[in-house]
Amino acid sequence: MKLGLFLLLVSLALEAQGPVPRLAPDLKIVEASGKTTMLSAFRGRVVLFAFISTQCAHCQRASTVFEQLSHEFRDHLQVAEVAFDQDADTTAFTKRFGLSFPVGIGTSEVAHDFLGIARGERLGTPQVVVIDRSGVIRAQSERLGSPILQTYDYLRELLKALIKLQVTR
Amino acid sequence: MIDHSLTIPPMVALVFHLKQGFWLYGWPMIIGFVTILGYQALGRVVMMGAAKWPAVFALASVVSMISLFGWVTMVRFIGMIPLYGCGVGLASAMMSRIYAVTMPIHPKLKMPIIRVIWRGDAEGIQKLQQALRARV
Numbered sequence: 001m002k003l004g005l006f007l008l009l010v011s012l013a014l015e016a017q018g019p020v021p022r023l024a025p026d027l028k029i030v031e032a033s034g035k036t037t038m039l040s041a042f043r044g045r046v047v048l049f050a051f052i053s054t055q056c057a058h059c060q061r062a063s064t065v066f067e068q069l070s071h072e073f074r075d076h077l078q079v080a081e082v083a084f085d086q087d088a089d090t091t092a093f094t095k096r097f098g099l100s101f102p103v104g105i106g107t108s109e110v111a112h113d114f115l116g117i118a119r120g121e122r123l124g125t126p127q128v129v130v131i132d133r134s135g136v137i138r139a140q141s142e143r144l145g146s147p148i149l150q151t152y153d154y155l156r157e158l159l160k161a162l163i164k165l166q167v168t169r
Numbered sequence: 170m171i172d173h174s175l176t177i178p179p180m181v182a183l184v185f186h187l188k189q190g191f192w193l194y195g196w197p198m199i200i201g202f203v204t205i206l207g208y209q210a211l212g213r214v215v216m217m218g219a220a221k222w223p224a225v226f227a228l229a230s231v232v233s234m235i236s237l238f239g240w241v242t243m244v245r246f247i248g249m250i251p252l253y254g255c256g257v258g259l260a261s262a263m264m265s266r267i268y269a270v271t272m273p274i275h276p277k278l279k280m281p282i283i284r285v286i287w288r289g290d291a292e293g294i295q296k297l298q299q300a301l302r303a304r305v
Contacts, residue, residue, distance in 0.1 A: 020172050021174075147185075157178055158171070158175065
């Protein structure tokens with residue numbers, strides 16, 4: 001009985017990640033050019049943010065979706081990404097996929113801490129986070145990834161809802 | 170995890186889940202089914218010995234390309250394996266019940282149509298045997 005309870009708690013702890021909604025921790029986005037932007041600097045706009053691996057096909061596809069959305073909601077939305085794979089060449093990545101938003105370089109520890117997931121836990125990429133204008137995380141991928149947060153149609157409706165919410169408040 | 174206080178049209182999520190459900194569960198079953206259907210049909214055409222070699226070559230190439238294309242698009246996670254197996258099983262079971270496939274000329278359309286004669290269709294089998302005997 002005790003062992004079962006212990007195993008249940010351990011499995012719950014392993015699955016744990018930051019709750020939604022919660023205030024987004026601040027994060028330094030350091031681009032390959034050396035340009036640094038704080039995530040908090042985007043406050044006042046809806047932020048579509050993702051931790052990616054430049055080698056992952058899902059991340060590449062999602063990045064093109066984000067680019068499309070960044071144009072569609074250019075007045076209200078800020079898109080940013082942080083690549084945390086080893087030897088990530090973000091310059092080549094942004095050039096190859098024609099991305100106009102900042103893509104920083106980070107570490108796995110930074111990603112885990114930001115997402116509220118214990119360090120060392122396996123992460124599915126991309127890890128997408130949607131932050132409202134007041135800096136509150138309103139949507140976040142599951143630890144092993146959430147395909148729904150990579151699709152154009154769903155993200156579009158989610159962003160529309162967030163933009164509308166901020167206007168009516 | 171999405172903040173449920175946000176009002177997002179449920180149709181968008183429903184369409185997403187339906188699409189995902191099809192690609193994860195329906196598609197492997199279709200691929201398994203089509204693969205067996207294709208290979209068994211090819212086997213029967215080859216065994217008949219009546220088809221010309223370019224036709225056999227073309228059919229074999231198309232069948233193998235379809236199945237390989239399906240496998241390439243299919244392998245995403247381990248949960249697809251039983252569904253692929255289910256498709257293979259269904260096609261094998263269906264093909265085991267087929268006695269013959271004929272292409273009689275439709276009396277009104279004046280063009281060949283595919284007609285399947287099932288093993289349980291005693292009358293159809295008898296008619297086919299009579300037609301084959303008459304041909305000899």
